[in-house]
Amino acid sequence: MSKPLLDAQLKEQLRGYLKLLKDDVLLESTLDSSEASQEINSLLTGIADLSDKVSYSDKGTAELKPSFQIRRVNSDVQVGFAGLPLGHEFPSLVLALLQVGGHPPKIPEPQLEQIRNLKGDYAFQIIFSMTCNNCPDVVQAFNAISVINPDIQVMSIDGAQFPELVKKYDVRSVPQVFQNGKLFSVGRIDLSDILAKLDKAGSAKVAQARVAELNAxxxxxxxxxxxxxxxxxxxxxxxxxxxxxxxxxxxxxxxxxxxxxxxxxxxxxxxxxxxxxxxxxxxxxxxxxxxxxxxxxxxxxxxxxxxxxxxxxxxxxxxxxxxxxxxxxxxxWRQLGIEGEDEYRTRGVAYCPHCDGPFFKGQPVAVAGGGNSGVEAAIDLANLASHVTLLQYDDKLTADEVLQKKLATLPNVTIVLNAATQKIVGDGKKMTGLTWKDRKDGSEHTLDVNAIFVQIGLxxxxxxxxxxxxxxxxxxxxxxxxxxxxxxxxxxxxxxxxxxxxxxxxxxxxxxxxxxxxxxxxxxxxxxx
Missing domain, CATH: 3.50.50.60 (FAD/NAD(P)-binding domain)
Structure with a gap:
């Protein structure tokens, strides 16, 4: 029997949060026959059972399946998720429930007014990974915007559940945000930066007010x-x-x-x-x-x-x-400082294996760095990638012995010592490989990998x-x-x-x-x- 999505402790915590709801909330799912749909159905049913202010329907008509909307009853306020928002995104789900249910977002009044005044065609899709530490900040910022201004539509999408969409947008790093199908941002972006991209004049006014406030x-x-x-x-x-x-x-x-x-x-x-x-x-x-x-x-x-x-x-x-x-x-994080690193950042060059590793499942990747961070990254990536090549600049690994022993047991990991990474290469759209130089004999080598995870210190x-x-x-x-x-x-x-x-x-x-x-x-x- 699979482990329930909401155990007794989590249910008790959720029940306490849901007591803060001021408005009635409808959880409306759009499902198919997949296992993920069954899990969403179980999750939403379980949440609805915890509060009289929450109801559930599986009659949604959203384009993406499986997905669900959190709607404020008798209102246009809603927040959408495609896939299961668990892992690091579970707090985003809880916060969305509270905010749609009338619990106000903690945003200064000048920014609240700026969000209310936004006009235009705004339909955002946020591609996230449940192992990404940066994604929740971005998801929560956009969700808050959509609650404050219901004309702004937001759907947060678990990339692992929608590989076709990931392929369409060529997502190789998360979080990535798309506005009306066009790239809006890559990586962590806070509320101020989002509003600055949407409303430069309003953001300048808010910023001036903030400066005056701080100066006082x-x-x-x-x-x-x-x-x-x-x-x-x-x-x-x-x-x-x-x-x-x-x-x-x-x-x-x-x-x-x-x-x-x-x-x-x-x-x-x-x-x-x-x-x-x-x-x-x-x-x-x-x-x-x-x-x-x-x-x-x-x-x-x-x-x-x-x-x-x-x-x-x-x-x-x-x-x-x-x-x-x-x-x-x-x-x-220290960068490699080599040709191609900036050009292919977020398109193969990555610094967070937990965030971006899932997008290279079944593909060959490299890790730069033989300390604790590099070896831990190689161990994690070995569970996803077809093969991991660890490139260490020194003549030995410097990671803790317990990590080195674990690394040595993995059949799809190759360790290369005395390797100086020289250049990141690609086709103009994405990384396709790299070159490295042997520091002992001066020979140069190429490595066909789709990503390199840089872990070379601070x-x-x-x-x-x-x-x-x-x-x-x-x-x-x-x-x-x-x-x-x-x-x-x-x-x-x-x-x-x-x-x-x-x-x-x-x-x-x-x-x-x-x-x-x-x-x-x-x-x-x-x-x-």
Whole structure:
């Protein structure tokens, strides 16, 4: 007997969420004879049984089968899914139920008004993968738009369930969004960016209002830049000390949102990056922390004198002031930096095997990198691809021994050492192979693969501090044992610093140290303002 889609614990959680519904909701499916249709029927029936405000019908007439609409009764408000929104997309399903049922999306009023005023022919299709960490953000943003403005139609589609559509659009990376059949965006895109593409003038007005709002903020005791594990830990510690705390960043959760399984977070035997990211956000919100989302920091202007106010400049033109600043901006995936990489990005060149791996099922692929990330990627891809070639620049793998032993058991994986990837080649539309050079004998080789997953380490996100604090030759922030930088009142935490081991649990500890050091600084250094 197959495992039920909704177990007892999940049903109880859903029942609690559905108590928040204000309006009646109809779940309307369009099914065929497939197993996926049976699963959708079971899922929707199970949801309908949990609330008197939810009903179910299998009489839908949508073009895609299997699919379903979540409709607000006696209204044009609706959200559509084709395939089963499980895995990382299950929260998107729950949020869609709540929003269609009258629970308002958490969107600032200026953007709400902008969405309501959108006019035009908008029919969006979002191709997602249930293993993609970036997809839910995009799906949830478009769903919220369609709830606020019912003239905008959105259908989120599980690519694995609709291979014909994937082939038609030549999807090789998710999420991909199509507007009226034409490509709208590839990769993660937030609400502000979506609205900027749909309504430039309105977005400029909203952005100006946001800049004025941020400029009017009172100075913070501590402003933390970066919303990953280090930044979140720092925010909780400073808030607990009674400090006026700001937490600013481009994406809550940071790099962990692109991490699939996490098995070494002490006391939690197994979790996922997206789940841990949500827990971090929930924990931070337990405290009076001013969370400033979707903002990129451009530079730091240090205080003129010790005890004065530092100024943080944002990409949108706003300035924020604080007595202490904690830099916790983390790191990003390092790129190969070779010919063809930019040209074929999202068309064979990928950086997330969990997101994009399913689109190369039964095809030959390569992985660049022999550390933990590279070997884990090769292991995961071996379950999907016809063959995996792991290209390691060094003369040995550097991944943990347990991972290397697992890799050695896989018959469809080839390990190539001393391999320097030279060039990505393709037919102008998609990647068809690559060339690599043997670092020992200088010989050059070609490899016929449809994708390469780049896993060659990290680069610190420290450009905004260039010329301000001391950086190492690797562009990491130089910190001491108290996480102090070369600038008094400015501290560093996590993967962006010279901390030698880049681990989630270490980043959290680093954030706590920086927060306590900032508190100690504030109580010892007189306010110069």
């Amino acid at each position: 903020e009172k100075p913070y005791d501590t402003l933390i830049v970066g919303q990953g594990p280090a930044g979140c830990a720092a925010a909780i510690y400073t808030a607990r000390k009674g400090l006026r705390t700001g937490l600013i960043g481009e994406r809550f959760g940071g790099q962990i949102m692109d991490t699939a399984e996490i098995d070494n977070f002490i006391s939690v035997p197994k979790t996922e990056g997206a789940i841990l990211g949500r827990h971090l956000e929930e924990h931070v919100k337990d405290y009076p922390v001013d969370i400033i989302n979707d903002q990129r920091v451009d530079k730091l202007v240090p205080a003129v004198e010790k005890g004065g106010l530092h100024e943080v400049h944002l990409a949108n033109g706003a300035h924020l002031k604080a007595r202490t600043v904690i830099a916790a901006t983390g790191a990003r 680069l610190p996100n420290s450009a905004w501090l260039e010329g301000t604090v001391d950086l190492s030759p690797a562009r990491e922030i130089v910190t001491n044992d108290r996480n102090e930088t070369s600038v008094p009142g400015v501290f560093g935490a996590g993967d962006v610093t010279t901390e030698p081991y880049k681990q989630i649990i270490i980043a959290m500890g680093s954030g706590a140290i920086a927060a306590l050091a900032a508190f100690d600084y504030l109580i010892r250094v007189p306010n110069a303002e």
